[in-house]
Amino acid sequence: MNQSRPPIADSSLALLAKGYTWLPDRRRRTAAPLVRTRLMGQHAVALHGPEAVRFFYDERHVERGTALPGPVLSTLFGHGAVHTLDGQAHRGRKEMFLSLLTGPQRVAELVDSVTAAWDEAVASWSERPVVLFDEASRILTQAVCRWVGIPLADAESTARDMVAMVDGFATPGPRHWRARRARARSEAWLAGLVEEIRADRATAPAGSALEAVVRHLDSDGSLLDPHTAAVELLNVIRPTVAVCWFVSYAGHALRTPGVRERLREDDPAYAVAFAHELRRFYPFAPFLGGRAVTDLEWRGEPIPAGTLILHDLYGQNHDADLWEEPYAFAPQHFVGRPPQRDELVPQGGGDRTTGHRCPGEDVTVALLAALGPRLARLDYDVPEQDLRIPLNRMPTRVRSGFVIHAAPVRVAATAH
Numbered sequence: 001m002n003q004s005r006p007p008i009a010d011s012s013l014a015l016l017a018k019g020y021t022w023l024p025d026r027r028r029r030t031a032a033p034l035v036r037t038r039l040m041g042q043h044a045v046a047l048h049g050p051e052a053v054r055f056f057y058d059e060r061h062v063e064r065g066t067a068l069p070g071p072v073l074s075t076l077f078g079h080g081a082v083h084t085l086d087g088q089a090h091r092g093r094k095e096m097f098l099s100l101l102t103g104p105q106r107v108a109e110l111v112d113s114v115t116a117a118w119d120e121a122v123a124s125w126s127e128r129p130v131v132l133f134d135e136a137s138r139i140l141t142q143a144v145c146r147w148v149g150i151p152l153a154d155a156e157s158t159a160r161d162m163v164a165m166v167d168g169f170a171t172p173g174p175r176h177w178r179a180r181r182a183r184a185r186s187e188a189w190l191a192g193l194v195e196e197i198r199a200d201r202a203t204a205p206a207g208s209a210l211e212a213v214v215r216h217l218d219s220d221g222s223l224l225d226p227h228t229a230a231v232e233l234l235n236v237i238r239p240t241v242a243v244c245w246f247v248s249y250a251g252h253a254l255r256t257p258g259v260r261e262r263l264r265e266d267d268p269a270y271a272v273a274f275a276h277e278l279r280r281f282y283p284f285a286p287f288l289g290g291r292a293v294t295d296l297e298w299r300g301e302p303i304p305a306g307t308l309i310l311h312d313l314y315g316q317n318h319d320a321d322l323w324e325e326p327y328a329f330a331p332q333h334f335v336g337r338p339p340q341r342d343e344l345v346p347q348g349g350g351d352r353t354t355g356h357r358c359p360g361e362d363v364t365v366a367l368l369a370a371l372g373p374r375l376a377r378l379d380y381d382v383p384e385q386d387l388r389i390p391l392n393r394m395p396t397r398v399r400s401g402f403v404i405h406a407a408p409v410r411v412a413a414t415a416h
């Protein structure tokens, strides 16, 4: 370690003030292959790029168990979540998520549940202006709970809680406390359901995700305790509901000349390219955090054991070395060119079986490829509203939630 290196100032306040642009700005201002900083008093380095993805996702380099701050666990992921596990314990738990969320059959069943709820909801949209973000959150909540096998008393308040947990993880203000209350309420509800099922006072539908989580044995051979089972059920429900962020971004993106017309053409490959471009272009997860397990070196730069290592997802998805015109919304980025594993990283990188990459990526892409064309075909006006997406808010969103005024849905009278 270079002992003469000047002390590094803490950047926690700069991160809060600048949001998504904080790391990419820092990177542009440094000639070094990594950004050195301090966050919450800890020495941190930030990396980006496909090669850095492979370095970051190597378990001999980076562990997750001690890296995630308590406030993020108490809101977004839940204490004891798969996100916090390493090694064998992680593999065993991850296998459960992969068996539930990957494979064409599983994905198609969830997409069918969502599109059925969407088609039903859309029929009433001409009666009043609707906020796409809110409508999508309710539709997704109803559909994912049906698919998981969870009886839902009140889709509206459950949707609000799922959104609150995501919305409040990266801010110290009232949104954060709302997120904590939403998590406490949701965990109590689902832990109670798990206990009822195990005591034979309630049933989980055969073959459902609910049944899989209730019966799952961890790598040490034990059942998940009811709290952890609730945390992991929420790790299926909450991020599926969070697809509402991208649905309202889809409304925003359809204003790009040519995109809406092209999406109406019933071309599944274009719909998938549109879904990937939504995930690349619009800001959602800013960066990932892990901790160096040993003394490391990245392109000649030392990274002492215990250093916080960040991977800049937003920066990589807008890196001009990887993407032509990175700040233009262009599904063409992916037409005839599927994303490379470690290049497009809105949901993490690396191998999803062995690493922490999101197991819900296929579901996310399939949902957006199904809902994008539905939205494009809908006849609606976009009234005057605040369509800004502030990059200093994390997670950000379209300020208005994307309000639309839909024309009555026409029922075809004759076949053609």
Ligand code: HEM
Binding pocket: 082, 083, 084, 094, 097, 101, 235, 236, 237, 239, 240, 242, 243, 284, 285, 288, 346, 347, 348, 349, 355, 356, 357, 358, 359, 360, 361, 363, 364
């Ligand atoms: C809204 C779109 C989504 C975004 C932006 C997103 C993003 C992410 C990110 C950035 C990670 C962390 C990757 C890492 O730590 O290396 C992750 C992990 C995870 N995601 Fe997603 N995700 C989304 C949708 C979903 C869906 C639909 C599901 C489930 C139905 C899901 C379930 C999970 C789980 C369980 C993990 C933890 C994986 C692990 O630690 O091994 N996500 N996601």
